[in-house]
Amino acid sequence: MNNNNNDDILSSGNKGLKKVVVYAVLVALVFVSAMMVVFQVFEYRHDYRDLSAYMREKDDLNAEWGRLLIEQQTFGATAQIGSRAVTQLRMFSPPVAQTVVISLPMTSKQDK
Known part of the structure; x- marks a missing residue:
């Protein structure tokens, strides 16, 4: 009977230690x-x-791309106007021999 009590005490001690270890692990x-x-x-x-910074950079680049497209269209329209002036209106730049440069006489206000 004494042996049973020792086994019960040891097994209850082991159970308590196991519970502490399980709780510590948890x-x-x-x-x-x-x-x-x-x-x-x-x-x-x-x-x-980082994503927000990239999205802001994307928006800035899209705005710049739009401005560049407008600039390209502007320069394209200038070339188109020049070609239409030559083809439809038969306009041309005169040769240097036919160019006359007129200079204005100096006035007293311009001297000051």
Whole structure:
């Protein structure tokens, strides 16, 4: 009977130790899980900040692209006007021999 009591005490002691170890492991796992959540939130915010910067850069580049397209159309229209003037209106630049440069006489106001 004395032997049974010792076995009961040892087995209850082992059960208590096993419970403490299981609880300690569970607490450690909860702590690791919480740290992983914190790390994931940090990564999400960092990636979102990068995404926002890239989206702003994309918007700026799209605006610049639009301005460049307008500039290209403007220069294209100038060339088109010149070609239409030559073909439809038969306009041309005179040769140097037919060009006359007129200079205005200096007035007293221009001397000052």
